[in-house]
Amino acid sequence: MGKRMLLGAAAVAVLVGGTAQAAEKIAVGHLADYTGATSSVGKIYGQGVADAMAYINKNGGLAGAELAYETVDYSYEVPRAISTYKKWTGDDKVAAIQGWGTGDTEALVSFVAKDKIPYFSGSYSGHLTDPNGKNVKAAPYNFFYGPSYSDGCRALVEWAGEDWKAKGGSGKPKFVHMGDNHPYPNAPKAACAAYAKDKGFDVLEPIQYSLKPGDFKAQCLSLKDSAANYAYLANTAGSTISLLKSCETVGVNTQFMGNVWGIDETSMKAAGEAATGMVWVVGSATWQDDAPGMKLVREISKMSDPSGQEYRAVHYMRGICSVYYMKEAMEIAKQSGKVTGEAIKQAMYQKKDWVPAGLEGVCLPSGWTPDDHRGTTQVLVYQADTKGGKTDMKKVYTANIPRNPEWLGQ
C-alpha cells in the first residue's frame, strides 16, 4: 500500500512537473566531445555545461521557462557537428548553442550569423572575437567565456620573458610552437609568434605532433635538437600527457607552457613527475579555491555526483561560467520579450565587466561589446607541481593583455 501511495505521488509529481515544463521551453543545443581526440578535456567541460543546465532547470529554470537542451557527442568530427547543427536549425530552431571545438565553431561562423543563433563555444580561438569583420571574417554571433588562445599564449610569453630574466638567462630565449596541424592548435600560432618576436624571443620553426595521444619521441628529439627554451603546447591534455612522458624519456630541458586546454589536475596525475614545472593558462577559480561562488559550483556538481565527493578539474568551472553568461543574457532577453537569438546577442552587451550572480570569484569579470567579443583579457598562469605523486598547482602570474585593436580577431 505504502509503495502504491509513493508511486501515485510520483505520478502526480511527474504530471505536475510535466505541465510546468509544458509552459515554456527554450531550446538549447549542446555539442560535446566525449569520445573524440579532445575527449580528455571535453568530458570535463561538457559535464560542467550539462550539470549547469540541469541545475538551472531544477531550480525554477529561467523565470519559469525550461532549458530544453540536447547533448550530442560529435567525437570532434567537423562534418558531424555540421549535420547536428542542421538538425538543430530544422523544424524546431534552437535559441542558442553551447559548442565545443575550434574546427567546428569556425566552420559554423557564417551559418550561425545567417541563422542568428548565439554560439557559446568551448573554442577560444582569437578568430571568433571580431564581430564586425574589421581584421578577419566577421563572427557576429560567436561568444566564449575566457581569454582567447592568442591572449593566453601572449600571457605565457610575458611570463617566459620574466622567467628568463629571473633565471639570469643571457642572449635571446628561444620560443617554439608545438601542436597538430588542426584549426585549434593553429589558432594562436601566428599571433603568438609575432608577439614573442616583439618581446625579443627567437621564434623557431613550429613542431607538429598529433592531437590524438601517441608516442612523440621523434618530436621530442627535434625539440631537444632545436635547444628551445620555451615550448608552447597547443594541443589538449590527452596529447600533452604523451608528449611530456616522451620528452622525459628523451631528456628534454625545455620549459613547457600549455594552452588553457593543455593540462589539468587529472592529466597532471597521469603525466606524473614529467608535468612538474609546466605552466599553463587557467581561466577561472579552481576546485580547491575558497571563492564565494564555489558554493554554487559545488551544488551544480551534485547534479551528476550526488555524493559531492568527485574532484572537478579546472575546465568544469569554465563550462559552468559559459552556461551562466548565456543564462543571464537569456533572462535579460526574456524581460524585454521573446528569447530569440538576436535578443540574446543584444543582452550580452548590456553589462560591463560582469560576473553571473552566484558565481562571484569563480568566473573572471567579462564583458562583450558590439565591436569586441573578447570577453576578458585577464590571464591567470598556473604552475604544476607533481613531485612525489602530488598534483599541486599554484598561481605564478597574472597578465592583463591590452585590448589592442589590431589584435581583434587574431
Place this chain on the structure above:
Amino acid sequence: MAATTSMMRCGEFKTSYAKDTTIFPTPMSRNFAILAVLLLLIAPLQIGDFQFLSRYQINLLIQIGYYSIAALGLNILVGCTGQISLGHAAFFGFGAFSSAWLSNNTGIPVFFTIPLAGLMTTAVGLIFGVPAARIKGLYLAIATFASQFILEDFFARADWFTGGSAGAMAMPFTLFGHELSGDRSYFYVVLAYLVVMFICGANLLRSRDGRAFVAVRDHYLSAEVMGINLTKYRILSFGVASFFAGIGGALYGHYLGYVSAEGFSILLSIQFLGMIIIGGLGSVMGTIMGTAFMVLLPEVMEFGASGLSGVAPGLTDGLAFLKEAAIGLAIILFLIFEPDGLAHRWKMTKAYWKLYPFSY
C-alpha cells in the same frame, strides 16, 4: 551471375539481344521505377503545415542520394571489374574540395562545378589507378590504401586548394539565380543527379566497355585472349569510379556548405565497401539498397536504443559504440547468410510472390 538473372512470367521471353540487355527486365519493373521517382518528387513538398516527410527524413534521403552515387562508382570498380579500392573516400573528398575550390576561385556557378569536379576527380583517379595495371588482389588493396593517405594528407596541407586544416566553404547551389540550399529544395538537385548517374551507370554496363569490365573480372586471361586491353580497362575502371565519387562528393560538399579534411577518413572508405557488399556486388539497384541500409541502420539503432532507454538506462550511454558495432555485425552477417547482397534477397522475395503459392 545468379543475382542478375531475372525471374520472368511464363510466356515472356526475349527474342533479340537488345531485349536481353534492357535496363528494366519487364515493363512492370520500369513502371515501378518511374513511380518511385514520381513519389520522390512529391516527397519533400510542404503544403501549409502539412508535410509528407520531416526535414530530418529528407536529410536522410539526401545522404542516401549522394552516398549512392559514390557507391555506384565503387561497385563498378569492385563488383563489375573485380578490382579493389580502399581509397574511395579520398576521391569522394577530392570531388567535394574541387567543386568548392572551383566555385570559390573561378566564379563558375555551382551548377557547372559539380560535373567539373567529377572530371577533376577522374583525372586524379586515373593517376592513382595506374598501379592496377601491374598488381592485383591484396597488393592492389594496399596500393589504393596509399592513395587514401596521400590524398588525406594533401587535404590537410594544401591551403591554396582545400583551405588546409581549416577547411573550405562551399557555396550554395543556384539555378537561374534561385538558391537551392534548404534540405527540401536541395533534395531535387540530389535526386536529379541520382537518376542521371544511375541511368549512366546502368547503361555503361550494357555497353562494350561495360562487358569488357565484366570480362576482366570473370577471367582476365580469357579476356586478354579475346582482345581486351587489360591495362586500359583496369585504369579506366578507376577513372569511372572516381568520376562517380567526385560527383557524390561535390553534392555532399554543397549540401553541408562546408568541406573539412577530416570527413574523408579510411572509415568512410570501408563504409563504401560495406554499402556495396550489403547491397550486392555488381548490382546497380543493390547499390541504392546497400547505401540505404548503411545510412538508416544507425538511425534505427538510435531509435531502438532511445525506446529501450526506459528499460535499460545504460543503453543510451553505449549508443556510439552500439552503432559502430551494428555496422560491423551487419557486414559479417551479410557475408555469411547473403553473400549476393540485398539485391539478391529482393529478387528471391519477388520470385516467391510470383510463384505463390506454388513455389518450390
